[in-house]
Amino acid sequence: AVLKDSYWQGEVHYLRKNGEERVSWTGISATRSRTGKVQNLIIIVSDITERKVIERRIHKLAYFDPLTGLPNRSQMHERLDQMVTSARQSNTHIAVLFLDLDRFKPINDSMGHPAGDRVLKEVANRLQNCIKRQDLVSRMSGDEFTIALSDQKSADSAANTAVKVGERILHALQQPFFIEQRELFLTGSIGIAIFPHDGQTVTELLKNSDMAMYHAKDDGRNNVQFFDEHMNKKAVELLEIENDLRYAIERNELELYYQPQYATADCRMQGVEALLRWHHGDKGMVPPGNFIPIIEDTGLIIPIGEWVLRQACTDMAKWQKSGLAIDRIAINVSARQFKQPGFINLVQEVIEETGIDPHQLELELTESILIDDLEHTLDVLNRLRAMGVRMAIDDFGTGYSSLNYLKQFPVDTLKIDQSFIRSLPHNTDDAQITRTIISMAHNLGLGVIAEGVETKEQLEFLQQTQCEEIQGFYFSKPIPASQLIEYVTQRTPSIES
Ligand code: C2E
Numbered sequence: 148a149v150l151k152d153s154y155w156q157g158e159v160h161y162l163r164k165n166g167e168e169r170v171s172w173t174g175i176s177a178t179r180s181r182t183g184k185v186q187n188l189i190i191i192v193s194d195i196t197e198r199k200v201i202e203r204r205i206h207k208l209a210y211f212d213p214l215t216g217l218p219n220r221s222q223m224h225e226r227l228d229q230m231v232t233s234a235r236q237s238n239t240h241i242a243v244l245f246l247d248l249d250r251f252k253p254i255n256d257s258m259g260h261p262a263g264d265r266v267l268k269e270v271a272n273r274l275q276n277c278i279k280r281q282d283l284v285s286r287m288s289g290d291e292f293t294i295a296l297s298d299q300k301s302a303d304s305a306a307n308t309a310v311k312v313g314e315r316i317l318h319a320l321q322q323p324f325f326i327e328q329r330e331l332f333l334t335g336s337i338g339i340a341i342f343p344h345d346g347q348t349v350t351e352l353l354k355n356s357d358m359a360m361y362h363a364k365d366d367g368r369n370n371v372q373f374f375d376e377h378m379n380k381k382a383v384e385l386l387e388i389e390n391d392l393r394y395a396i397e398r399n400e401l402e403l404y405y406q407p408q409y410a411t412a413d414c415r416m417q418g419v420e421a422l423l424r425w426h427h428g429d430k431g432m433v434p435p436g437n438f439i440p441i442i443e444d445t446g447l448i449i450p451i452g453e454w455v456l457r458q459a460c461t462d463m464a465k466w467q468k469s470g471l472a473i474d475r476i477a478i479n480v481s482a483r484q485f486k487q488p489g490f491i492n493l494v495q496e497v498i499e500e501t502g503i504d505p506h507q508l509e510l511e512l513t514e515s516i517l518i519d520d521l522e523h524t525l526d527v528l529n530r531l532r533a534m535g536v537r538m539a540i541d542d543f544g545t546g547y548s549s550l551n552y553l554k555q556f557p558v559d560t561l562k563i564d565q566s567f568i569r570s571l572p573h574n575t576d577d578a579q580i581t582r583t584i585i586s587m588a589h590n591l592g593l594g595v596i597a598e599g600v601e602t603k604e605q606l607e608f609l610q611q612t613q614c615e616e617i618q619g620f621y622f623s624k625p626i627p628a629s630q631l632i633e634y635v636t637q638r639t640p641s642i643e644s
């Protein structure tokens with residue numbers, strides 16, 4: 148710049164001989180000869196280190212709460228505004244939680260402000276432990292705090308995350324505070340607003356989450372409320388289901404149903420798939436679609452998945468002892484379960500415990516398992532294969548299957564998703580996709596099974612296209628273990644049935 152314009156100025160950081168770091172404002176001017184060649188540089192350096200320190204302190208005072216060190220209201224506004232702008236661009240959602248401590252004032256009044264300050268500091272610490280690094284916690288004023296959770300994929304997932312974080316905060320607040328040799332107890336009321344559902348701007352979001360917080364106070368404090376009534380109902384339901392699921396195993400509310408799978412050519416039964424059922428005390432039977440995502444989310448899939456594996460293999464062992472001709476049992480495995488470090492050991496343990504032949508056990512995995520963390524997945528699959536366990540890819544065609552993976556992964560069977568089977572044989576697109584999957588599977592040396600076969604026409608189409616196996620209501624719905632025994636002993640299904 149100096150050579151070109153003869154002048155430059157700017158901030159220069161430099162070290163003194165004693166190693167001390169200083170900041171200066173520096174101007175450099177060049178003097179030139181008559182021919183324009185730079186002859187001298189005149190450099191003027193003013194040390195601004197002290198000014199910078201003061202600036203930083205002012206910034207801190209202006210943007211941070213001196214007591215808790217959390218961002219204050221002005222910074223909250225600014226950063227939430229940035230979150231809103233980027234959420235608008237990326238079509239994501241934000242949850243804003245407004246927290247007000249319940250009955251904080253009496254603590255302040257009876258124990259004095261220094262004690263109150265200590266409580267607030269401790270609250271700020273606990274709040275920070277309840278959130279992830281990218282989330283924003285701030286102190287709005289007195290005993291009011293806000294938490295913003297960005298990057299939520301949908302309004303529903305924003306609501307779910309918000310409820311979870313909200314519950315976590317209430318729980319953290321309920322732990323006793325030890326202040327001046329006394330044990331204090333606190334609770335909080337939390338209101339939630341979701342962007343863009345409940346407000347398009349920072350002001351609206353804060354106003355509406357604040358309003359929701361007052362509902363929480365009206366509702367007896369120590370609880371979480373959404374601005375939107377509808378979301379409240381859903382959140383309450385979700386929490387109830389989650390809570391009830393925690394006790395589902397102990398209360399014996401889980402049961403496995405079995406759906407037979409048949410060879411397409413001669414309609415002989417080849418095996419069964421275990422499908423989980425939950426008998427809820429008041430709600431009756433809850434279908435797996437309604438609770439599997441919840442148990443995946445909460446980690447309950449680990450104990451429940453273990454229960455399924457053990458129960459299914461125990462049933463299988465029993466059938467074989469009683470001479471029932473069931474040669475294979477398929478069990479659904481969720482992504483979270485598959486990624487669990489102890490998964491292989493669990494499978495091994497259950498096989499040994501129940502004494503079933505590992506070749507008769509098939510694990511149904513989803514495509515989503517296969518796409519992330521390739522190395523780990525491949526390793527687990529290879530070790531399962533080495534144990535003799537079979538693997539099928541469930542709901543094939545709905546995920547991001549790449550031929551490349553299929554070639555690499557030691558899987559045995561593709562299960563064509565029922566969405567392709569539903570409108571066979573009339574829908575030409577689906578017919579084409581189904582044919583393609585079948586021939587692809589054969590080329591890769593894999594077996595294929597079609598799920599959701601409901602009609603004779605579908606069966607005939609699958610016979611013509613040489614899909615090896617089928618499963619669906621045309622032959623049988625999933626049935627309880629007791630009925631399966633009857634079913635297998637009494638009925639030999641044929642094409643005419
Ligand atoms: P999935 O593994 O693809 O299971 C097939 C689903 O299709 C079952 O629903 C079955 O009842 C249904 N189905 C079977 N034949 C037909 C048919 O002809 N027509 C129609 N319309 N549907 C048919 P279900 O039992 O409600 O299970 C839903 C999903 O829940 C399963 O899909 C599976 O992904 C999951 N799931 C079930 N049990 C377990 C489990 O123990 N562990 C895990 N991780 N997931 C499970």
Ligand code: MG
Pocket residue numbers: 420479511541
């Ligand atoms: Mg399945």
Ligand code: MG
Pocket residue numbers: 541542562564565598
């Ligand atoms: Mg399926």
